[in-house]
Amino acid sequence: MLDTKTIKKILILRYRFIGDTVLTIPFIKNVRKHFPDVQIDILVSPNSGEILEGNPDLNNIFYYDNSKFHKYERTGNEASRRKGETYTTYNSFIDCAKGLRSENYDLAFVLKRSFSSALLAALSGIKYKVGFNTELRSFLLTHPVKYDKNIHELDNYLNCLRVIGIEPYRYSPEIFPTDFEKSKANGFLVRLDRYKPKVLIHASSAHPYKQWPKRYFAKLMDYLFKEYEAQFVFTGAKSDKLVYEEIIKLCENRKKFKFLDLCGLTNLRECYSVYKGLDLAISTDSGNAHLAAASGIPTYVLYGPTRPEKWLPIGRSVFPLRLNQLLPCQPCDVKVQCSHLSCMKLLTPNFVFHNLINNKLIEKKRLTV
Template sequence: MRNKRLGRTPIHAKRILIWEQNWLGDVIFSTPFIKALRKNFKDAYIACIVNPSSSEVLSGNPHINEIILYDENREHRGIFGKNKLIKRLKQGNFDTVFLLHRSLSRAIICALSGIKRRVGYHYSKRNFMLTEIVDLPKVPLHKIEYFLNIAGRLGMDIQDKKPEFFISKEDQDYAARLLSQNGIAKNDPFIVINTGGNWPPKRWPEKNFAVLSDRFIKEYGIKIVVTGADKDFDRVLHIQEMAHQKLIIICGKTNLKQLAAVFEKARAVISGDSGPMHIAFSIGAKVIALFGPTSPALTGPYGGGEFEVVRKEIGCKIPCYNSGCKDNRCMKAVSVDDVEEAVGKIL
């Protein structure tokens, strides 16, 4: 099978498939790439294949014609599941796929689906399955730039690098009702705190969230809304137990679209490096992003908008992917005063 290194080579495509990465934040980071494709292929049919947990990120995106779910742990598990997906992709008659995911198995699926042009980054174990290989960047890039680099190598016009997240009036109405039911009127100022992170070292100490919340409620008269998934509920209850003021807890009461609508109405959103933080920034909220083991230069807010990044240098190598770190010094080093100061800068 012949493949070639991709220079600034224009590509002609009528039916395009984009195979997304797994993490919610990475899918958000891909939206400027999707927008660039649509701008440069105005009449093309563009589909994205994504895992079910991240599909909401792309729903409602006007640059996409179709979202295809890839559930590798259930529906598409094993040989029979993969064969089912191959049949589905064959029906799409795609002529080009952009493999944003580095997986070999995904490249094989695309080849077996009859997609003639398979474009992706250089990874030695799967290069033989690509028809066009993009050399990896010589220096680390923000994830948005990492994806856009593929478009740039194809000679595409790239102007807007801000990620996008689309919500409906129904989502906004739901958020308004939810806030009203919890004592927040239309013009009441409130700040959202999102306490989660997909692994513990990325989480700011619960005690700090409690102290910060008390300070904003008591000294500034600003209500605090705490968001999260069902799995975050115990941690949020612990924060409420440590706080002296009443928090408004809406964990598990929204989907991602409705959550974005809550963020949209907030004066600011305070969050660690997480999917919800990226949603908040994408929807246009003012964001205070708390960083520890991950690098804001690689996965922080990017492309415009109003935000403050708070992190402290403690001598550890960043990014650090030691999910079993027992110390969490990098997040503990960020003080309540640091975060309060960042909020003051942005409001």
């Protein structure tokens, strides 16, 4: 039996994608609420963990670089770091286990579902290990938790608290950019007309099956410009720049509307700061959809092979867009080979646009304030 009163140091393990990391934030807040005086650290990936820098509910952030692929390049700008913040990066499984073992943690929440993550917690010598019963790894955990594929991912995380007698609250994610990052974001936004709607178009995604056709984004942008004189903002890695260049070429009104291409120019907290100054986000099922939702702006997310009931971003105004009548193969959770991608192709620009204009949150008056 776990006596929570004896816990002095806690480690949370969730090293993967941007969206996963954003969904971890409400979990972290719950841990801090119930353990106000203990040390709470987290192990995350370098490509997504910077979202957590500056979070007052964390004491230390450890980076585990188990992949050389970084979706976002870290800026390395010391002005974006808070005074006194330090971060440790482990580049191998063994080095990571040794480093964590030296910390003498009492409790680990293994939110990552892989066998290797539970093994890492076990090799780190942590007494209590709470995590999901996936990949035949329950024997490595002291408190295995049933993983439910049919509920939201955040609710699965929160079940890891319920198993030790804590009743959690479903907080919204909070991100804490520095003053420097906020100022940098504002410097970008002043390039746009403050009296016309500013719309985020996020076309990229970690998996090609979740991407909407470029010509569809172009058509939707033409609709939004014609109806609202919308301006557009693009964010992402340097490698995403070509995607938006191709979309712009397909727009009939490309010579008339304003757009701001920030691909490769921001870190994730700067992205979040930019989003807070926008009126609307339209995104694929991606990490940036989670950032946009967390910023508080109305966020529309395009779903095809994946399930909004499981992966919908957490925020004040978040709306999933998918076919009214699902296809027999939908959702496949991108676990099968697909030659037609009908679930995304049948989600037409006209369907998406009419869903936007039928929502009172984005009526013309709302956008032009």
